Amino acid sequence: xxxxxxxxxxxxxxxxxxxxxxxxxxxxxxxxxxxxxxxxxxxxxxxxxxxxxxxxxxxxxxxxxxxxxxxxxxxxxxxxxxxxxxxxxxxxxxxxxxxxxxxxxxxxxxxxxxxxxxxxxxxxxxxxxxxxxxxxxxxxxxxxxxxxxxxxxxxxxxxxxxxxxxxxxxxxxxxxxxxxxxxxxxxxxxxxxxxxxxxxxxxxxxxxxxxxxxxxxxxxxxxxxxxxxxxxxxxxxxxxxxxxxxxxxxxxxxxxxxxxxxxxxxxxxxxxxxxxxxxxxxxxxxxxxxxxxxxxxxxxxxxxxxxxxxxxxxxxxxxxxxxxxxxxxxxxxxxxxxxxxxxxxxxxxxxxxxxxxxxxx
Amino acid sequence: xxxxxxxxxxxxxxxxxxxxxxxxxxxxxxxxxxxxxxxxxxxxxxxxxxxxxxxxxxxxxxxxxxxxxxxxxxxxxxxxxxxxxxxxxxxxxxxxxxxxxxxxxxxxxxxxxxxxxxxxxxxxxx
Numbered sequence: 001x002x003x004x005x006x007x008x009x010x011x012x013x014x015x016x017x018x019x020x021x022x023x024x025x026x027x028x029x030x031x032x033x034x035x036x037x038x039x040x041x042x043x044x045x046x047x048x049x050x051x052x053x054x055x056x057x058x059x060x061x062x063x064x065x066x067x068x069x070x071x072x073x074x075x076x077x078x079x080x081x082x083x084x085x086x087x088x089x090x091x092x093x094x095x096x097x098x099x100x101x102x103x104x105x106x107x108x109x110x111x112x113x114x115x116x117x118x119x120x121x122x123x124x125x126x127x128x129x130x131x132x133x134x135x136x137x138x139x140x141x142x143x144x145x146x147x148x149x150x151x152x153x154x155x156x157x158x159x160x161x162x163x164x165x166x167x168x169x170x171x172x173x174x175x176x177x178x179x180x181x182x183x184x185x186x187x188x189x190x191x192x193x194x195x196x197x198x199x200x201x202x203x204x205x206x207x208x209x210x211x212x213x214x215x216x217x218x219x220x221x222x223x224x225x226x227x228x229x230x231x232x233x234x235x236x237x238x239x240x241x242x243x244x245x246x247x248x249x250x251x252x253x254x255x256x257x258x259x260x261x262x263x264x265x266x267x268x269x270x271x272x273x274x275x276x277x278x279x280x281x282x283x284x285x286x287x288x289x290x291x292x293x294x295x296x297x298x299x300x301x302x303x304x305x306x307x308x309x310x311x312x313x314x315x316x317x318x319x320x321x322x323x324x325x326x327x328x329x330x331x332x333x334x335x336x337x338x339x340x341x342x343x344x345x346x347x348x349x350x351x352x353x354x355x356x357x358x359x360x361x
Numbered sequence: 362x363x364x365x366x367x368x369x370x371x372x373x374x375x376x377x378x379x380x381x382x383x384x385x386x387x388x389x390x391x392x393x394x395x396x397x398x399x400x401x402x403x404x405x406x407x408x409x410x411x412x413x414x415x416x417x418x419x420x421x422x423x424x425x426x427x428x429x430x431x432x433x434x435x436x437x438x439x440x441x442x443x444x445x446x447x448x449x450x451x452x453x454x455x456x457x458x459x460x461x462x463x464x465x466x467x468x469x470x471x472x473x474x475x476x477x478x479x480x481x482x483x484x485x486x487x
Contacts, residue, residue, distance in 0.1 A: 033424045034399045226425050290446075292402050292422050314401040314424050321402075343420075343427070345404075 005050035006142045006204035014222055022114035024051040027224040036227035037234075037316040040190050043219035044148030046211055047228055049196070050204065053117030053138040058107045061130035066100055066108050068129055069267060071250060073260035077102045082169040082185055085258050086250040087120070088268025092275055093246040096120050097238065097255075099187065101171055109183075111143075113240050127267060142204035146211060147194030147231075150218035155184075155195060157214040165195070178210030189228065191235020192359050234315045236284060236324060236355035242295060242310040243282060243324055249275055253326065254282040254354070280307065281329045284354040285340065287321035291347035298341045299325050299349075306331045309340060315356065322356050323349070362483060363391040365457055370479035373431040376457065383467045385434060386460040389421065392483050394456045398423040400449040405461060410438045414470035418462065421452065433473060436464035 002025045011018060016027030026048070029036060039045045057065055066074045072085035081102050087095045096116040101109040112120045121136045128134060146154060155164050155177065163175035163184060171185035180203040188194040199207055212220060229239070238244055243253050249272050250259045261269065287293050293312040298305055312323030323340070331338070334353055339346040364370070369377040374393035378386045394400070402422040412418050412432040420429045440463035445451060451459040474482060 028425075029398070032399055034401075037424075230424055290402075291404075292427075294427075314422070316424065 005048055006201040007048040007050060007144075007208055010205060010208050011048065011222075016222065016224060019225070021225055022051055024114065026051060027222070029224040029226045030222045033224075033226035033230060034316045036221060036223035037230050039219060039221045040148045040192055040223060040227065040231055041317045042149065043221075044146065044150040044154060044194075044215055045190075045223035045227065046208070046215065046220055047145040047147065047223050048143075048208070049145050050142040050201070051114035052143055053112040053114060053120065053136070054141045054198075055110045055112065055121060055124065056107065056135045056137055057110060057124075057132060058135075059130075059132035060106060061132040062106045062108055064130055065128055065132045066110075067263060067266060069124055069127060070098070070100065071259040071266055071268065072100075073263055074100060074102070074108075079104055080165075080170050080172065082171055082187055084169075086244065086255055087123070088250065088266070088271065089246055090268060090271050092249040092268045092271030092273075094240070094244040094248055094250060094253075095123055095246060097240055097244060101183075101185065103173065116240060140201065141198050142201045143196060143198050144204065144208060144211065145188055145190075145194065145196045146215075146220075147188045147190040147192050148220070149193060150215070150220070151194045154211065154215040154218055154220060158210055159184075178207055178214070180207045180210075182207070189237060190231040191237065191355060191357055192231070230313055230316060233311050233313055233322065233324070234317055234355075234357040236357075238282070238324075239311060243326075248326070249278070251275075252278045252280050252282070279329055280326050281332045282310070282354070283307075283325055283327055283332050284352045284356055285309070285312070285323040285325055285338070285349040286352045286356070287323070287340075287347055287349050288337070289348040291340075291342045291345065292321040293323040293340045293342060293347060293349060295323075297323075299327055300339045300341065300346070301331055301336075306338065318357055322352075324354070327351075362395070362480075363457070364476050364480050364483075366476040368457070369433075369473035369475060370482075371431065371433045371473060372482060375431060375433050377433050377473055378460070380463070384439065384463065384465045385436070385467050386463050387418075387430075387433060388460045389430070389452055389456055390479075391456045392486075394453045397421060397428055397453075398425070400452050403445050403449045403452070403461070405441045405446070406438050408438050408440060412436055412438060412464060414468075421449065430461065432464075434464060434467045435470055436467040439463045439465040
């Protein structure tokens with residue numbers, strides 16, 4: 001039985017096409033994936049991301065726990081900062097990827113994937129150490145993502161400048177946006193400049209409506225999960241279940257920047273070490289021949305199978321077929337030509353630099 | 362939903378135009394293009410390929426998904442609409458103008474639906 005987010009009725013009345021996703025009924029598109037994708041790249045788009053999970057880790061040993069549970073190092077974080085991290089199991093595989101907001105020295109707000117919420121909460125609870133508590137507040141938090149070059153201008157119509165975080169991966173709490181109390185972070189999953197706003201479920205509808213109204217002039221449109229996926233793929237952002245799963249280590253999938261092996265210990269450190277130098281690596285592929293490369297397609301070099309695709313689609317802004325794949329490290333050089341088996345047909349692709357798309361200044 | 366009365370139809374949302382008794386052109390209906398969304402790619406067979414009624418002859422792709430095109434008749438591909446290879450969006454813009462393949466030596470394995478029958482079928486699908 002699927003759940004509804006606080007914005008469900010807005011999606012239905014707004015013409016959103018509803019599909020089940022991670023136990024929720026979510027809009028996959030409104031006006032169309034391509035229009036929504038281009039809106040985010042050129043103007044602005046609005047996403048309901050209330051299905052995501054949120055937990056609070058608090059207490060005297062809160063920092064100890066985030067450093068133990070997650071691979072990144074949170075020691076030098078200050079209040080108001082956000083940090084991305086994988087969370088590993090003992091074998092060094094990835095349980096989930098998440099972002100951590102430092103509210104205070106003894107209070108961290110952690111945002112986890114909707115599809116992994118139950119698994120993550122159980123895992124974290126089972127691995128807590130010392131004087132700390134973990135609270136699953138997912139049901140008490142609604143989240144809206146405002147993404148695109150005009151997102152700052154739109155926010156400025158609804159709140160004071162001092163309530164708008166000026167740097168990427170920072171946040172401001174207890175802000176009044178369109179009269180609604182929010183946490184506002186400069187974060188997102190589109191590769192575009194933008195914000196994520198967290199508020200109480202009872203205020204979500206009002207905030208959604210206020211944002212759409214304020215954004216009308218700028219061309220803001222509501223966007224669904226379809227565009228969310230094409231945007232993140234164009235920006236080469238990994239997605240759990242695709243570029244990561246519980247068998248893949250973060251070093252094998254290009255998440256080295258978020259793994260601090262210098263930390264004394266964390267869950268999965270030994271597992272990662274025991275795997276030795278990564279034998280496979282995440283690469284980007286651009287289709288050179290005709291065809292759209294998609295997920296879970298075998299990557300070949302002549303007779304040899306060298307890897308598998310993890311995600312792939314037609315990217316509307318770049319106007320081509322792009323994919324990410326995990327391939328043997330010895331065949332991963334930029335420019336290498338490979339062949340992907342697309343439903344029985346070999347499509348030529350070139351290994352290409354990640355990300356495929358980077359936002360302009 | 363546009364359903365021209367001079368064409369025949371299949372339950373898999375292809376339209377069939379009898380150029381003459383043994384030659385047809387095949388395309389996707391308005392219902393099909395509407396549910397598929399913006400098309401970004403089309404995979405067509407080659408001239409000379411043998412088609413078997415009910416089997417896939419190629420596919421169309423939107424950003425999110427791949428959908429098979431099913432042969433409504435048995436026959437041999439005599440022409441493909443090459444223009445669609447570069448501009449698949451024409452299928453969305455003019456579904457009944459954007460023919461995909463032309464088939465000759467046509468043999469009808471199954472009765473095709475007429476416009477009224479197809480319209481009734483579509484209503485049931487919704």
